[in-house]
Amino acid sequence: MWQALITPIFSLLDKVIPDEKAREAAKLQLMQHEGQQALQEIQAQLSPILAEAQSADPWTSRARPSFMYVIYVLLLASLPMGVLFAFEPDVAKNVTEGFRAWLAALPEPIINLFGMGYLGYTGARSFEKWKGHGKK
Numbered sequence: 558m559w560q561a562l563i564t565p566i567f568s569l570l571d572k573v574i575p576d577e578k579a580r581e582a583a584k585l586q587l588m589q590h591e592g593q594q595a596l597q598e599i600q601a602q603l604s605p606i607l608a609e610a611q612s613a614d615p616w617t618s619r620a621r622p623s624f625m626y627v628i629y630v631l632l633l634a635s636l637p638m639g640v641l642f643a644f645e646p647d648v649a650k651n652v653t654e655g656f657r658a659w660l661a662a663l664p665e666p667i668i669n670l671f672g673m674g675y676l677g678y679t680g681a682r683s684f685e686k687w688k689g690h691g692k693k
Contacts, residue, residue, distance in 0.1 A: 603681045624675065 642649035
Protein backbone atom coordinates (compact mmCIF):
# COMPACT_ATOMS: atom_id res chain seq x y z
CA MET A 558 0.00 0.00 0.00
CA TRP A 559 2.76 2.41 0.94
CA GLN A 560 4.60 1.87 -2.32
CA ALA A 561 1.60 3.17 -4.31
CA LEU A 562 1.31 6.29 -2.16
CA ILE A 563 4.95 7.25 -1.81
CA THR A 564 5.41 8.88 -5.24
CA PRO A 565 2.30 11.11 -5.01
CA ILE A 566 3.25 12.10 -1.45
CA PHE A 567 6.78 12.98 -2.58
CA SER A 568 5.44 15.17 -5.40
CA LEU A 569 3.07 16.83 -2.92
CA LEU A 570 5.99 17.50 -0.57
CA ASP A 571 7.91 19.02 -3.50
CA LYS A 572 5.05 21.51 -4.00
CA VAL A 573 4.22 22.23 -0.35
CA ILE A 574 7.68 22.57 1.24
CA PRO A 575 9.75 25.25 -0.51
CA ASP A 576 12.97 24.73 1.49
CA GLU A 577 14.99 21.94 -0.16
CA LYS A 578 16.63 20.73 3.07
CA ALA A 579 13.31 20.60 4.92
CA ARG A 580 11.72 18.82 1.96
CA GLU A 581 14.46 16.19 1.84
CA ALA A 582 14.24 15.74 5.62
CA ALA A 583 10.48 15.20 5.34
CA LYS A 584 11.02 12.66 2.54
CA LEU A 585 13.65 10.85 4.60
CA GLN A 586 11.35 10.74 7.63
CA LEU A 587 8.53 9.40 5.46
CA MET A 588 10.78 6.68 4.04
CA GLN A 589 11.97 5.72 7.53
CA HIS A 590 8.36 5.47 8.67
CA GLU A 591 7.58 3.29 5.65
CA GLY A 592 10.50 1.02 6.51
CA GLN A 593 9.34 0.72 10.12
CA GLN A 594 5.82 -0.17 8.94
CA ALA A 595 7.17 -2.88 6.64
CA LEU A 596 9.38 -4.28 9.41
CA GLN A 597 6.47 -4.39 11.84
CA GLU A 598 4.35 -6.25 9.28
CA ILE A 599 7.12 -8.82 8.74
CA GLN A 600 7.63 -9.24 12.48
CA ALA A 601 3.89 -9.76 12.99
CA GLN A 602 3.85 -12.42 10.28
CA LEU A 603 6.91 -14.21 11.65
CA SER A 604 6.06 -14.02 15.37
CA PRO A 605 3.98 -17.24 15.49
CA ILE A 606 6.70 -19.13 13.65
CA LEU A 607 9.40 -17.74 15.93
CA ALA A 608 7.36 -18.64 19.01
CA GLU A 609 6.96 -22.18 17.73
CA ALA A 610 10.66 -22.51 16.91
CA GLN A 611 11.63 -21.29 20.39
CA SER A 612 9.12 -23.50 22.18
CA ALA A 613 10.41 -25.61 25.05
CA ASP A 614 8.16 -28.44 23.88
CA PRO A 615 10.47 -30.82 21.95
CA TRP A 616 7.62 -31.99 19.70
CA THR A 617 6.89 -28.43 18.63
CA SER A 618 10.41 -27.07 18.30
CA ARG A 619 11.81 -30.13 16.49
CA ALA A 620 8.93 -30.90 14.12
CA ARG A 621 10.23 -29.07 11.06
CA PRO A 622 13.93 -29.86 11.52
CA SER A 623 12.97 -33.52 11.91
CA PHE A 624 11.53 -33.39 8.42
CA MET A 625 15.06 -32.92 7.08
CA TYR A 626 16.04 -36.20 8.73
CA VAL A 627 13.21 -37.91 6.88
CA ILE A 628 14.51 -36.49 3.60
CA TYR A 629 18.03 -37.67 4.43
CA VAL A 630 16.74 -41.19 5.10
CA LEU A 631 14.88 -41.20 1.79
CA LEU A 632 17.99 -40.06 -0.06
CA LEU A 633 20.15 -42.64 1.68
CA ALA A 634 17.56 -45.34 0.88
CA SER A 635 18.21 -44.69 -2.80
CA LEU A 636 21.63 -46.35 -2.46
CA PRO A 637 20.38 -49.82 -1.48
CA MET A 638 17.53 -49.41 -3.98
CA GLY A 639 20.15 -48.99 -6.69
CA VAL A 640 21.86 -52.19 -5.58
CA LEU A 641 18.49 -53.96 -5.37
CA PHE A 642 17.74 -52.83 -8.91
CA ALA A 643 20.98 -54.41 -10.11
CA PHE A 644 20.00 -57.83 -8.73
CA GLU A 645 16.17 -57.76 -8.64
CA PRO A 646 14.94 -55.08 -11.07
CA ASP A 647 11.29 -56.17 -10.83
CA VAL A 648 11.26 -55.91 -7.03
CA ALA A 649 12.96 -52.50 -7.15
CA LYS A 650 10.43 -51.28 -9.75
CA ASN A 651 7.53 -52.52 -7.61
CA VAL A 652 8.90 -50.76 -4.50
CA THR A 653 9.43 -47.57 -6.50
CA GLU A 654 5.94 -47.67 -8.00
CA GLY A 655 4.40 -48.36 -4.60
CA PHE A 656 6.21 -45.41 -3.05
CA ARG A 657 5.27 -43.18 -5.97
CA ALA A 658 1.59 -44.18 -5.59
CA TRP A 659 1.75 -43.52 -1.86
CA LEU A 660 3.16 -40.01 -2.43
CA ALA A 661 0.57 -39.32 -5.14
CA ALA A 662 -2.18 -40.21 -2.65
CA LEU A 663 -1.23 -37.29 -0.41
CA PRO A 664 -3.64 -34.38 -1.01
CA GLU A 665 -1.99 -31.46 -2.76
CA PRO A 666 -3.30 -28.84 -0.28
CA ILE A 667 -1.51 -30.66 2.53
CA ILE A 668 1.73 -30.69 0.55
CA ASN A 669 1.34 -26.96 -0.21
CA LEU A 670 0.59 -26.18 3.44
CA PHE A 671 3.67 -28.10 4.53
CA GLY A 672 5.80 -26.25 1.97
CA MET A 673 4.56 -22.87 3.17
CA GLY A 674 5.19 -23.84 6.78
CA TYR A 675 8.67 -25.07 6.03
CA LEU A 676 9.53 -21.93 4.07
CA GLY A 677 8.12 -19.85 6.92
CA TYR A 678 10.32 -21.68 9.39
CA THR A 679 13.36 -21.10 7.18
CA GLY A 680 12.50 -17.42 6.87
CA ALA A 681 11.96 -17.09 10.59
CA ARG A 682 15.30 -18.71 11.38
CA SER A 683 17.06 -16.45 8.87
CA PHE A 684 15.38 -13.38 10.36
CA GLU A 685 16.24 -14.56 13.87
CA LYS A 686 19.90 -15.03 12.95
CA TRP A 687 19.98 -11.66 11.16
CA LYS A 688 18.66 -9.98 14.31
CA GLY A 689 21.35 -11.76 16.36
CA HIS A 690 19.06 -14.12 18.26
CA GLY A 691 20.01 -17.34 16.47
CA LYS A 692 20.82 -20.27 18.70
CA LYS A 693 22.53 -22.34 16.03
